Amino acid sequence: xxTLKNIVKEYEGKQEGNKAVDxxxxxxxxxxxxxxxxxxxxxxxxxxxxxxxLLKPTSGEIYFGGRLVNHVEPKDRNIGMVxxxxxxxxxxxxxxxxxxxxxxxxxxxxEAYERAKETSKILQIDHLLDRKPAQxxxxxxxxxxMARALSKNPEILLLDExxxxxxxxxxxxxxxxxxxxQRNLGVTTIIVTHDQEExxxxxxxxxxxxxxxxxxxxxxxxxxxxxxxxFVASFLGNPPMNLVKGTLEEKSGNxxxxxxxxxxxLPEDRRLDKTHMGxxxxxxxxxxxxxxxxxxDMQAIKMKIDLxxxxxxxxxxKAIDPQHKLETMIRILTGNEIEVNSGDNxxxxxxxxxxxxxxxxDNGVNLLQYR
Ligand SMILES: Nc1ncnc2c1ncn2[C@@H]1O[C@H](COP(=O)(O)OP(=O)(O)OP(=O)(O)O)[C@@H](O)[C@H]1O
Ligand SMILES: [Mg+2]
Numbered sequence: 001x002x003t004l005k006n007i008v009k010e011y012e013g014k015q016e017g018n019k020a021v022d023x024x025x026x027x028x029x030x031x032x033x034x035x036x037x038x039x040x041x042x043x044x045x046x047x048x049x050x051x052x053x054l055l056k057p058t059s060g061e062i063y064f065g066g067r068l069v070n071h072v073e074p075k076d077r078n079i080g081m082v083x084x085x086x087x088x089x090x091x092x093x094x095x096x097x098x099x100x101x102x103x104x105x106x107x108x109x110x111e112a113y114e115r116a117k118e119t120s121k122i123l124q125i126d127h128l129l130d131r132k133p134a135q136x137x138x139x140x141x142x143x144x145x146m147a148r149a150l151s152k153n154p155e156i157l158l159l160d161e162x163x164x165x166x167x168x169x170x171x172x173x174x175x176x177x178x179x180x181x182q183r184n185l186g187v188t189t190i191i192v193t194h195d196q197e198e199x200x201x202x203x204x205x206x207x208x209x210x211x212x213x214x215x216x217x218x219x220x221x222x223x224x225x226x227x228x229x230x231f232v233a234s235f236l237g238n239p240p241m242n243l244v245k246g247t248l249e250e251k252s253g254n255x256x257x258x259x260x261x262x263x264x265x266l267p268e269d270r271r272l273d274k275t276h277m278g279x280x281x282x283x284x285x286x287x288x289x290x291x292x293x294x295x296x297d298m299q300a301i302k303m304k305i306d307l308x309x310x311x312x313x314x315x316x317x318k319a320i321d322p323q324h325k326l327e328t329m330i331r332i333l334t335g336n337e338i339e340v341n342s343g344d345n346x347x348x349x350x351x352x353x354x355x356x357x358x359x360x361x362d363n364g365v366n367l368l369q370y371r
Contacts, residue, residue, distance in 0.1 A: 002028040002051070002156065002188065007060035009046050009212075020046045022212035024060070028205075031186045033179065035199035038209035039235075044192040047209075048158050051190065053077050064156070080149030080187075081158045088133040088144055094120070095129040098147045105152065119151045122181060139170040146178070150185070157182070159191040163198065175202055196236055200224070208232050230364025233284055233356060239316060239331045241356070242290070243282045248357070250277050257283045257357065261326035262301045270353060272367055281367070282358040287316070287333040289354035292340065293347050300347040303330065307342055315340065319348065 009021040021043040028034050036044045049055040050062065053074035062069050069077060080101075088097050095116050096103075102112035120126040123143040133141055142162065149157060162178070163171045179202045182189045193199050199206050200220040207217040208231070216228045227233035233241050246259035255266045255277070264283060266272070293300050303319040306329060317332040317340055332348060340346065358364045 001030055001063075001065060002026075002190075003061075003063040004047075004051075005061040005063070007047070007050065007062065008058045009043070009050060009055065010058045019058075019212050021050070021057075024209075024212070024214055026207060026214065026217065028188060028190065030065075030188055033182055033189045033191070033202060033204045035203040035206045036190065036192045036209060037194065037196060037199040037206050037235075038215075039194060042209040043212040044194075044209060045160055046212075048081075048160055048190065048192050051156070052079050052081055052158055078152075078155045079158055080152065080154035080156070081160075082145045082149045082162045083160050088141060088148075090133050092132070093129065094125065094131050094133070094136070094144050097133065097144055098129075098151050100148060101152045115151055116147070119147045122150070122184070123147045123177070138166055139174055142166060142174055143177070146181070150181070150187075154187060157187045157189040159189065161193055162191070163193075163195075171198070178202065196238070200236070208235060210235075226366075226369055227356065228366055228369045230282060230284075230358040230366070233358065233366065237286055239287050239333070241284045241286050242328070242330050243284050243358075244326060244328060244330075246281055246283045248272065248277050248279045248281055250274075257281060259283060259326065261321040261323065264350070264355070265299065267353065270368060272357070276359070276367060280360045282360060282364070284356035284358060285350050285354060287331040289351040290330065290332040290348050291351065292317075292332065292334060292338055293349045295347045297347065297349050300349050303346055303348050305340055305342050305344045305346060308340055319346065 004024055004026040007021055007024040008019055010019050024047065036047060038044055046055065050057050053072060057070065095113060098116035098119055099112040102115060117126060120129060123146055125140060125143050125147060128136060128140060136144065163174055166174055175198060203220060205217060205219055206223055208215045208223065210231050216223055216232045223232060224236055227236065234243065244259045246257040249256050249258050255271050257264045302322060304322045305317055306320050307318040309316040314336055315334050315338065317334055319330045319332060357367045359367050
């Protein structure tokens with residue numbers, strides 16, 4: 001198990017209070033595949049470099065299996081690392097590139113080559129061993145970099161945006177491959193990415209970072225369905241969650257979110273503590289949790305369709321309220337079988353219990369997060 005305890009990293013010269021990593025706590029189980037996900041500059045690479053031992057934390061502790069490693073040199077950490085720019089040695093063959101970390105450890109040449117061959121088989125590049133990096137495709141170079149990181153049998157694999165240089169199709173192949181290799185070898189893996197789809201697709205758990213702080217650390221489904229705050233909710237999802245400004249109010253025995261365009265009555269089992277009444281909130285609902293419905297349906301809201309985009313797998317409908325009182329348009333994902341055209345007047349309703357309420361007086365905390 002890897003444990004990060006209250007890790008802070010301040011780069012020299014950075015202004016005080018401007019921490020690259022700010023009180024990070026994280027536990028990663030043996031054999032687990034974890035992604036660090038967040039916007040540019042949120043501290044992902046910094047965290048990875050501290051795990052590798054290439055940077056020292058300003059404060060806090062890093063443990064590998066119960067052993068404090070803060071002062072353990074990178075070469076003694078048994079880590080394999082693949083950087084965003086996977087910098088292979090251009091003058092060395094694929095074989096020598098893969099064997100490089102072994103030769104550094106004074107492993108005899110023949111044995112190093114034998115192990116390089118084994119690793120290259122796992123990554124299906126054993127037919128390329130005599131080539132130079134320049135004679136390989138991007139995806140093949142990627143796998144050589146991965147083989148080099150794996151050749152010394154690391155306990156921990158650290159990957160920093162390893163797929164950012166690949167085209168969309170190859171990315172999918174490589175990501176499947178990374179996951180397969182990781183499963184087969186059981187190596188604890190931490191991948192840094194700002195591609196949410198990638199993180200959600202391949203990880204056991206994802207840590208969402210913002211401003212050097214962990215916002216939420218959970219399995220992909222939970223992050224998506226039960227975001228703890230507005231940041232996580234709006235960071236994940238494409239097209240993004242609809243967010244409508246409103247106020248929490250009590251009306252004739254019901255609790256409602258009152259917006260400028262509609263009033264949404266909360267179901268009984270989603271009622272909030274009375275202390276929240278009167279608060280400014282954002283009402284959140286994902287595009288695929290909205291349906292086009294009949295005017296007679298419960299809580300149907302009248303809308304006018306502004307635009308329909310064909311996505312292939314379905315349609316993205318952008319609707320506005322006919323009175324123009326809502327400050328935002330509403331995005332709806334529908335199946336291809338739904339006939340809608342711009343200019344149509346329609347009714348929409350929200351799938352039950354799929355909404356979120358973010359408290360704008362308390363950093364956007366999700367008031368329904370524990371349901
Ligand atoms: N060597 C450095 N000296 C000073 N500040 C740095 C240094 N490296 C990074 N930073 C700052 O620390 C913060 C975190 O940087 P980091 O590289 O960890 O971000 P990241 O999440 O990996 O971003 P990206 O997705 O753009 O790679 C940023 O504000 C960055 O400007
Ligand atoms: Mg980075």
